[in-house]
Amino acid sequence: MIKDTEILVIGGGPAGLCAASAAASLGAHVLLCERDYVPGGQLVKQTHKFFGSEKQYAGDRGIHIGQRLVEDVANNPNIEVLSEATVLGMYEDGIVTVLHDNRHLKIRPKKTIVATGAAEKFLAFPGNDLPGIYGAGAVQTLMNVAGVKPAEKVLMVGAGNIGLIVSYQLLQAGVEVAGVIEAAPHIGGYLVHASKLRRAGVPIRTRYTVKEAYGTDSLEGVVICQLDESWQPIPGTEENIPCDTLCLAVGLTPLTELCWQAGCDMAFIRELSGHVPIVDENLETSVPGIYAAGDVSGIEEASSAMVEGRLAGFSAAGALGYQPEKAKELCAAAADELRELRSGPTGAKIMAGLSKVAAKQKAEKGGACIC
Amino acid sequence: MLIETGIPTPEDIQSVTPSEERFRKGPVAIAECFQKIPCNPCTKACVKQAIRVEPDINETPKIDYDVCNGCGACIARCPGLAIFVVDKTYGENEALVKLPFEFLPIPEAGQKACGLDRSGKELGWFRVEKVIPGGKKNMTYTICLAVPKELAMEVRNIRVGGYQNG
Known part of the structure; x- marks a missing residue:
């Protein structure tokens, strides 16, 4: 049996949780798949206080931020969370397969947000x-x-x-x-x-x-x-x-297998710590309807991952017709937040990487060869 | 160099040290935050709005020493544990240093703790005057330590455990 869903979020870390809440806040129905026993991603073990501004819960400890994001998702009737659910594949016909409870589930999402995070080098x-x-x-x-x-x-x-x-x-x-x-x-x-x-x-x-x-x-x-x-x-x-x-602790590398399999245009960008999907300003990949947010599209701080998650969530919900005007405004606000977080010297590397992504994205859109 | 060792240089410290004239007026907060990172909870921690991170969130904090009354509310709120309060008017020969602390066991007021400098070097045993818990959510303790005046700008941590009574 194929399960239909409006938005599938893959990964329940800071980016995925924020993406789910953002999309659901505009009225979209979201299914969030998390391969671990509980959602929260790396936040569940971050006992230190986070940097950033109030908008990213700065000053709170990562564990507390994680609890809050998980509660927001759990309390939202528009979001269904599937834990111990490993996404195995994304196919050309739009079917996403998931291993859950020893069963092989088939999901047909209208939009997918890949927030699979990263692995240690x-x-x-x-x-x-x-x-x-x-x-x-x-x-x-x-x-x-x-x-x-x-x-x-x-x-x-x-x-x-x-x-x-x-x-x-x-x-x-x-x-x-x-x-x-x-x-x-x-x-x-x-x-x-x-x-x-x-x-x-x-x-x-x-x-x-x-x-x-x-x-x-x-x-x-x-x-x-x-x-x-x-x-x-x-x-x-x-x-x-x-x-x-x-x-x-010698760095992280984006977990991009699903993006590769889905056929997203990928590029090796050193500043983003590996191969990443090429995304546009709404974090949509070259495959229409597939978005990427958080470390999967470049290794960065959790504060940025949260904001990227929100941006992808609002974009996807808006594209489905849920309050598109409001979605546009919220996307613009999230983009501003990201710009602010990345504007200092510590964000210079990320900015350099992202400008390469933007250049490739534009070249591709214009039909020019990027090889 | 701070960026090679993690230890702020004397010049780094000098750049944020209030004047002796200001020290004579009472306790004052010092932000030993020298790198431009996107962070600003200190600005929200200060009820007197003495701490500013401007023009944008990546700037290092600037404390207006004329407005700061050294209350110490910012100490436990700084995610980098980089803010300290120094009161050189505390006693005739003693200054009070308030520092953030996140280790167990926590010393008790009246006990002596081994004071450490910015490189972790032991500077002697100093009286703990007060211990302020950060509360359930914040969880960072503020330790108030009476130190010889000449060490007021040196003592920045205490060794965990082995606290001496009396």
Whole structure:
């Protein structure tokens, strides 16, 4: 049996939840599929306070923002949430297949918003398959969702926001953090996060990388070394750091499989951290009726993901004929919010990536070759 | 460099330090927020509107030291835990430093805690004068620490646990 729905939202993280609420607020009927046990995405483990402005709930902790977004969705009669529902495929005839409760569901949405988020990147070095080497997100889940102390002593690789924040949360959980190392010459995350860690006594060392990890049955230590200006290891700078856990926070990559399968035009855009769907100003991809919002279309902060979700939700609902004038206004307001969030130096990279997307999108619309 | 180590330089600190004349008038908030990031909850935290993030949300906060009365409402509201209050009029030889704290155990008023500088270096044991809980939602504690006056611009954290009684 095929289940018809007006708007299908794939993914119940910050972008998906906001997309569902936005579309439903204009009157559209929404089905939201979340592959995890509960919606909330990465917000369920973000125990720190978020940045941004009031409009993105700045100052509130991520977990509380997540609870609020999930409640908004749950209390909206226009939204149906399907948890433990993994979207498997998007087909040419518009059918989307979902694995749920051991059944293979077929859904026929009028519009689809892909908000599948991102996955952690890994790092190649000898010994990287030893037990005790994790992605930072896994450690954060163990600690903040499962309530398990994940380690005794951790070395963190990556001084982006995830590496800095998870290090701080490890300290809060009573875990010793031997240090944070970063291959780049500068700390990539917000410096206030770095300062918070530093004044708790955790060293942050830029231009350092992992040379190798060692241990018999599980990780016993890591050899780190310094990098020169062309990112090459400097001989003789090796240092041994005994630790039982190595955490990798070396970036995220957009989870775009469904966009590829749906036939969306894709492009590799470095500033957005990988292959991303080419979207227009309403976040619609090259396949009419399929939208992309949040990390799937470029790695960014959760605050931006929420606003992108809203923008995609309003666009999709407006396109279905639900209060199109109001939808247009709300889209414009969301676009302004995004511009504001991205207008500073920390948004420069995203802006550069998005302008490439816009250029490709225009070229394609005009029928010009972009290869 | 702050961007390499996470430790603000003396020049960074100098750029946000109120004048000695202002310090003589009583407690004052200091925002050790040196990077332009999209964030402005501090502006909403201040009932006197002494903190401004202008012209847009990416600017660093500017505190009007003539308007700020050092109440400390902004300390727990800053998502980056980057705002501190310093009161150099607290005692003859002592200043009061109010700092944000998010670790367990929380010290009790009257106990002594080991004060740390911006690099986590121990500066000595100082009396905890007051502990202000941030409440159910905010959850960040504000620790009020009596420190020697000359360390008022140095002490920015306390070591977790091992608090001494009396």
